[in-house]
Amino acid sequence: MADVVLAEGYRPPPTVQGTWFAWLRDNLFSTWINTLLTFGALYIVYFAVSGVWAWGITNAVWEAENRRVCFDILAERAQEQGVDELTGACWAGVISWFDSFIVGRYPRGEMWRINLGGLLLVVWMVPIWLPGVRDKIYVGFSTVFLYPFLGFYLFAGGEKGLFLQVMMSLAIVVLIGNTLNGYHGVRTGRSLPAVVIAGLGMKASSDKKQRNTLLAIFAAAFALAFWAQMDWALVSVEWNLWGGLFLTLVISGIGIAFALPGGIVLAMGRRSQLPVIRILCTGFIEVFRSVPLITILFMATTMFPLFLPEGFTLNKLVQVIVAVCLFNACYMAEVVRAGLQAIPRGQYEAAMAMGLGYWKMMGLIIMPQALKFMIPNIVGNFIGLLKDTTLVSIIGLFDILNMLKAVSQDVPWRGLHKEPLVVGAALFFIICFAMSKYSRHLEETLGGGTQR
Amino acid sequence: MNVIKYLTAVVAGVALLIGGAVGASAESTLEIVKKRGHLRCQVGPPSPGFYNLDAEGNWYGSDVDTCRALAAAIFADANAVQFQSVSTQARFTAMANGESDVLSRTTTWTLFRDTQLGLDFTAINFYDGQGFMVPKDSGITSAMDLKGASVCVLTGTTTELNLADFSRNNSLDIQPITFEDGNVRNDTYLQGGCDALTNDKSGLASNKAAFPNPGDHIILPETISKEPLGPVVRQNDSQWMDIVKWTVFAMVAAEELGLNSANVDEAKANMGNASVNRLLGTEGNLGEGLGLPADWAYQIVKQVGNYDEMYERSMGDGPRAIGIGRAGSQNDLWTRGGLQYSPPFR
The missing domain is CATH 3.40.190.10 (Periplasmic binding protein-like II)
Incomplete structure (x- = not known):
């Protein structure tokens, strides 16, 4: 055995390094001042959290008919505990209003339609997140271009025109196909058309024959869907009954779905070589970006009707959605433009040198690189958009904020305003935080994050 | 705003x-x-x-x-x-x-x-009219006692203007504390942030009914405005x-x-x-x-x-x-x- 020669000044390796104990000692209790500060900070945290905890959990009342009963229960408890008074949350009010927070004034008997619509959207989009699924790009496109028709009819109901009937049949067929495609993708990594062709034993047939067979199957499914839901109709629910988180998500969802493509078009227009397009796009972006959203909403809902002929009224919700879409497309355009400018000229030149035209260059070379850089900004904008939609409460739409505020004016729950706002804050946090986590995940999987 | x-x-x-x-x-x-x-x-x-x-x-x-x-x-x-x-x-x-x-x-x-x-x-x-509410233990029994008092009021309403008129006409030197939101105004009043609260009397009655202890507050008899x-x-x-x-x-x-x-x-x-x-x-x-x-x-x-x-x-x-x-x-x-x-x- 060889002797271990120790260098001069050698100290044995610290035995506790890497444990939580060592971390505490190094970071929180390294000197007596830090120890003091740690305890001071702990006390402040305790003070703040215990107050909130007592209000929201320990003293809170979960079951009561109205706010007066909440007060009475608290007074009774205070007497039992021998204190002057107790303050505690009255969650009972929030619980009895919870449906209203989610769907607003939507008829309670028809609420299943909103639930089903939400569920179908999730089913539609799940294949995008599953590994092994083929043709995800089509899944994405169909979500944006077909789901809205299905969702719209579920939510609004009423008379189905021929157009809506056709689009809904398409949506249903695509939804089923999409789900089957996702299922086969996860199981075998193959796309649905490939599975169908293999199932029919037509692998050896010509491309044209394969394509025609697939088209025939699609047409048959379409006809079946068209026929099946011909007589199926839902009770009409007027838009002014839409409200709550549902309305917030409808406005921001459409805003998000429109903002990105709209923004890309506007950004490309602004960088165009053609003066007319460039000036139009620049003017549009600058005008809409220079005016506050609330101004645009006010203009759309109160000024715009003045210029319309007598008795002709526009749907306020549609006006709001159009305003939100245009406004956010302009913001998105600037984000996209920043991304485009980050791509070195060499990339454009290389693409052109390969003989690609403008659209191919943009679609295959520039955009895929640029979009990766833009993800944090895009998601930041989406989160901002979601929160901005609460502005519609000012023009009298009963979105989630207005529903939260209405509780304190309902006579049984008169004055109950903190608890609903806490719930609203929690709902917004969950949605926004999920979006930002998803954006981090996207950055990592697309590799954009590693370049920083 | x-x-x-x-x-x-x-x-x-x-x-x-x-x-x-x-x-x-x-x-x-x-x-x-x-x-x-x-x-x-x-x-x-x-x-x-x-x-x-x-x-x-x-x-x-x-x-x-x-x-x-x-x-x-x-x-x-x-x-x-x-x-x-x-x-x-x-x-x-x-x-x-x-x-x-x-x-x-x-x-x-x-x-x-x-x-x-x-x-x-x-x-x-x-028929409504503007009035005042004060805590019972303040000893105030008339709006004329509000000399130099701070009064919680909603901003941008006729309520705020009426209060200013009333203060000036009676040389009461009332200090208005303004709010955008009625709930916040009520909470401030309840926590002692102002000496009195002013609103239409129907509103005062419904505010009072929603307080933890409605009996601790009184609505003063004076009506300082007409609100038909x-x-x-x-x-x-x-x-x-x-x-x-x-x-x-x-x-x-x-x-x-x-x-x-x-x-x-x-x-x-x-x-x-x-x-x-x-x-x-x-x-x-x-x-x-x-x-x-x-x-x-x-x-x-x-x-x-x-x-x-x-x-x-x-x-x-x-x-x-x-x-x-x-x-x-x-x-x-x-x-x-x-x-x-x-x-x-x-």
Whole structure:
């Protein structure tokens, strides 16, 4: 055995390094001042959290008919505990209003339609997140271009025109196909058309024959869907009954779905070589970006009707959605433009040198690189958009904020305003935080994050 | 919020210019409403007693009932109303641009509003007035004791202006503390952030009822302003104005005649009293002059009730009412010393 020669000044390796104990000692209790500060900070945290905890959990009342009963229960408890008074949350009010927070004034008997619509959207989009699924790009496109028709009819109901009937049949067929495609993708990594062709034993047939067979199957499914839901109709629910988180998500969802493509078009227009397009796009972006959203909403809902002929009224919700879409497309355009400018000229030149035209260059070379850089900004904008939609409460739409505020004016729950706002804050946090986590995940999987 | 105020001024200004021009060429509001099949009634963001939402998303309150009565008179269906909740800043614009048929929300009748906004005030269905609330243990018993006191008040309302007038006229040197949100104002008052709270007396009563210990606060006897409230219509449509005005009167007249939703069917069948018969349309046809069916007032009383029923349901002692006693107040019938009075139905 060889002797271990120790260098001069050698100290044995610290035995506790890497444990939580060592971390505490190094970071929180390294000197007596830090120890003091740690305890001071702990006390402040305790003070703040215990107050909130007592209000929201320990003293809170979960079951009561109205706010007066909440007060009475608290007074009774205070007497039992021998204190002057107790303050505690009255969650009972929030619980009895919870449906209203989610769907607003939507008829309670028809609420299943909103639930089903939400569920179908999730089913539609799940294949995008599953590994092994083929043709995800089509899944994405169909979500944006077909789901809205299905969702719209579920939510609004009423008379189905021929157009809506056709689009809904398409949506249903695509939804089923999409789900089957996702299922086969996860199981075998193959796309649905490939599975169908293999199932029919037509692998050896010509491309044209394969394509025609697939088209025939699609047409048959379409006809079946068209026929099946011909007589199926839902009770009409007027838009002014839409409200709550549902309305917030409808406005921001459409805003998000429109903002990105709209923004890309506007950004490309602004960088165009053609003066007319460039000036139009620049003017549009600058005008809409220079005016506050609330101004645009006010203009759309109160000024715009003045210029319309007598008795002709526009749907306020549609006006709001159009305003939100245009406004956010302009913001998105600037984000996209920043991304485009980050791509070195060499990339454009290389693409052109390969003989690609403008659209191919943009679609295959520039955009895929640029979009990766833009993800944090895009998601930041989406989160901002979601929160901005609460502005519609000012023009009298009963979105989630207005529903939260209405509780304190309902006579049984008169004055109950903190608890609903806490719930609203929690709902917004969950949605926004999920979006930002998803954006981090996207950055990592697309590799954009590693370049920083 | 300043941006919004500025905007409101601009929007309202332009709306008036254009609204005036549009109004001149309009077909009558009754025709528009009938063609549409339902009434568009403007209320505000929920406000207890007058118009509020319940947990199922339905509107209730006295101003809501006024609109339901109007729908009952026109369509014989009190539910043929679409309620529009419009922000305070946009309320007159929404009338000018034809979005709403009638404005039934706590809007005080003033000369300026009656003459300068292209609107007509119809009838008064609630008499309100501004007052003060103080903690009982402060020892204050009169508004004149508020010298140098800090008073919590909502900003941008006539309440704030009335307070300033009252302070100046009586050299009280009151310090207003202003709020955007009524709930925050109440919390500040409860935590001792101001010596007194001012609001319309109906509002004070409903605020007080919602405090943890309502008995610890008193409403001072003085009323420092007049706030006559009632439905409002667009100017220059006297038929529509008559309909709204007489809908309000019909509810008062029903109470004067002792009719309510429970006994109206019996009274209609008996045909005993000539005044009752005229009101219910079994004798003569008063509805004709309004462009309404003969039984318009019967439908109001049957489906919505008389004035007293409406009051008790929203303002008085009902389960969803804010608890302001009616007896001896200005809102009592004229026969009992109040101000609610209906012109004769004949």
